[in-house]
Amino acid sequence: MGVLMDSESRVVVQGFGAAGQREAATSIAYGTTVVAGVTPGKGGTDVDGVPIRNTVREAVDEFGANISLIFVPAAFAADAIVEAADAGIPTTICITEGIPTLDMVKVKRYLRGGATRLIGPNCPGVITPSERSRAGIMPTDVYLPGNVGVISRSGTLVYEAVDQLTRLGVGQSSSVGVGGDPIIGTTQREALELFEADPETAAVVLIGEIGGTAEQEAADYIKGMSKPVVAFIAGATAPPGRRMGHAGAIIAGKAGTAQAKQSALMDAGATVVQSPSKIGETMQQVLKERGLA
Amino acid sequence: MKLHEYQAKELLARYGVPVPGGRVARTPEEAEAVARDLGGKVVVKAQAHTGGRGKGGGVKLAGSPEEAKQAASEIIGMQLVTHQTGPQGLPVDSVLVEEQVDIDRELYLSVAIDNASGMPIVIASAAGGMEIEEVAESTPEQIHRQAVDPTTGFMPYQARALAFATGLDGDLMRPATALMAALVKAFEESDGTIAEVNPLAVTKDGRLLAADAKFSIDDNADFRHKDLMELRDTSQEEEREVEAHAAGIQNYVKLDGNIGCLVNGAGLAMATMDAIKFEGGQPANFLDIGTANNPEAVVAALKIIGSDPDVEAVLVNIFGGLARTDIIAEGVVQAKRQGLIDQPTVVRLAGTNVEEGARILDESGIELVRADGFAEAARKAVEAAG
Structure with missing residues (x-):
């Protein structure tokens, strides 16, 4: 089980360039079913045994692709996400960094109420270690099958947290990188809902960051969760950036600070870790206390 | 990428946002000439990427072209220190010379991205000016918002709602809604991250003017705004x-x-x-x-x-x-x-x-x-x- 990815997942990679090929190969070696790559104009060829098609629709019709993994360059990524949704892909995971915000405004609105869930953009992807199912860019050897769900706004910081867990023998049910951009498809709160519903997950690590109000929205949901949450907020010591105008402050108020996020999470019953090197041992402790280890 | 005030006003004016008469000047002599064209009575404003320029000595009133020249000579070349710049300040190599306007009241208007809804929002308040953040915190009911849905764009009823809520009724209604629509259009077509008019001035003779403007552009969208990217002033970074x-x-x-x-x-x-x-x-x-x-x-x-x-x-x-x-x-x-x-x-x-x-x-x-x-x-x- 785990969330979003399992052994039934059939991955199509949109944007089969150097990064797409390398990550597809890593996923295949891990045990994931990668059914096709999409490169417009190269349909009918294959790269290292992976068939290439011109459109996502072809990959769905011919190979039953049900997960799309996007590496398409930023200027064309919105097009790629909507193409995946239009082809009926239920889960599309966008790795691409640097997509213009107003492109994401349109994409997010287009997806609203539809059947496609977007993870990211600007995220490391999703992995379910027990099913050896991976769509993303994370290093596979730090993951260990287990019962802790991991949600992160940051890419590399999640590897750090998972590495700490694995070194302590605490395995993961799934790891979901929700992405670091202002506008993302699946929020921290929505990722928490997935883990709350997953029978294999006993507890969740949530890695947030300064800025915005997403951690507060997650905290609202944590109040009613049956599973314990260990949270870390990156950027507690970051200096305030040079601001432009007042609009940002009017929208978010003081909610963007690490302190505001930490207290919202603590009030909701989460265990908040102050030092980034203590994420693993804190979760181990929480599992022991709750008899979940 | 941040624009200077004069660049922001030029951009907004192209979309039909009314701004005070004025031009940028890079020397005291240029400032004098601009002041003469404007009839002599002007305000001379340092062009630097910071708020609080007035308190830092970067904004001066001048009653004549000679005074404008004098003011410009004091401002151009200064390191402008404000509460936002840190002690080293920012270099100033140009000034905006503008006609003085008699302001009756000051409002606040901006467009920015609201991460939570995933849409741009238009924010308006009758309580414009320097203290707007305090207003937002202590009396949030004075802040009015409308989300811009990308499937419809900013709708006229939304502009009317903001205008009514901020007292821009009567003869000001039409110019106010037109100004808001123009600001949103400039934001959307330029890939803005923030477009802010503060204050939005109602003049004593009943006009609506963008007395100050801040505009910031999404660096991720630079590939479709080659022209705007040329406005980058690296001396401010x-x-x-x-x-x-x-x-x-x-x-x-x-x-x-x-x-x-x-x-x-x-x-x-x-x-x-x-x-x-x-x-x-x-x-x-x-x-x-x-x-x-x-x-x-x-x-x-x-x-x-x-x-x-x-x-x-x-x-x-x-x-x-x-x-x-x-x-x-x-x-x-x-x-x-x-x-x-x-x-x-x-x-x-x-x-x-x-x-x-x-x-x-x-x-x-x-x-x-x-x-x-x-x-x-x-x-x-x-x-x-x-």
């Missing part, structure tokens, strides 16, 4: 940050401490700074190398860190995913061999190709402090920086 951007490193921020940091990923970079402070040290910079797929990018980044006179130790903290630790290691070795970093250097590598990365460091024979975990790396860097 930190020198090392400009150098970093030129080398293709987008995420570099200069800080006050003495430990130079090279990290992959913004979250890990922030957490590394947190860990350094936990160990009692201070980071000299934030640097997210991202997916460095060639050693040259790493060398360029280390050159910027190594040449920073504040840096007494360097911490390289990499958890490779898409980024490969062997490429990072190769970059560190090259930078050391080229003498670009002579400070003690702590390297912590984990993730993709870590065995190969470690082998490259081992076989280089270069003196490096190696660290296994994250906390250990931060502790060793703090020790090395003394």
